[in-house]
Amino acid sequence: MSQLLTTMGIFDTNDDGPLENADIDCEPKNEFANKKQVKKIDEYLDPGEKVHFLAKSAGEMFEIDNEAVDDVLAQRTAATDKRIVIKKKKNPFGFESQSIRYENISSVDLSSGLIKTKLRVETSSKVYGIGVGEIAEDAAEDMCEFIRSKMSQANQSDSANRSVSEDPLDKLERLRDLKEDGVVSEEEFEEKKSELLDQI
Numbered sequence: 001m002s003q004l005l006t007t008m009g010i011f012d013t014n015d016d017g018p019l020e021n022a023d024i025d026c027e028p029k030n031e032f033a034n035k036k037q038v039k040k041i042d043e044y045l046d047p048g049e050k051v052h053f054l055a056k057s058a059g060e061m062f063e064i065d066n067e068a069v070d071d072v073l074a075q076r077t078a079a080t081d082k083r084i085v086i087k088k089k090k091n092p093f094g095f096e097s098q099s100i101r102y103e104n105i106s107s108v109d110l111s112s113g114l115i116k117t118k119l120r121v122e123t124s125s126k127v128y129g130i131g132v133g134e135i136a137e138d139a140a141e142d143m144c145e146f147i148r149s150k151m152s153q154a155n156q157s158d159s160a161n162r163s164v165s166e167d168p169l170d171k172l173e174r175l176r177d178l179k180e181d182g183v184v185s186e187e188e189f190e191e192k193k194s195e196l197l198d199q200i
Contacts, residue, residue, distance in 0.1 A: 019035060019039060022042045029053065030135060049080045050081040053079040054079075055143060060117070060133050061129070062131065063129030071090050079150070084130075086099075103151075104124070105147070108120065108121050110144045117132050168197070169200070175193065
């Protein structure tokens, strides 16, 4: 019977095996982001994805838009180099994962009560309440700060990509196409062309 339960993953004790996907050789990192704990979320990660912070709920409900998701019993949350990954234990059994990319996050903060600690992650479409109460409050604050820095990096990268696409030479080429299509007059073309050449 116990062999059957081990095969089903209920009493899986093989924590010594290698990680298939996760890379835990990174900094910063909290102590919960160790091989034994990361192994429990490894299947939801991309190959080589670096796990910097890992947290587990301590009875806090998983929320979407301030509404508790009743069939989620617990969650394990990883802040990686690419995204936030949440593994949710579902009621009555089973698991589900969710991923939130840093470029999609508009704000993140931590709410701490006497017993429960939650990471509040806001995107353009939803607000997630994610329990992180099984790590120390300072580690939860570090995790929140790490997510903010990754959001900032993602936004800077996005801004750089936008400015590259707005290169004056690209604009000049589009302007030429508009002139050839008759959308822009010769006079407008020469005026804008002069402005764009001044930017080079």
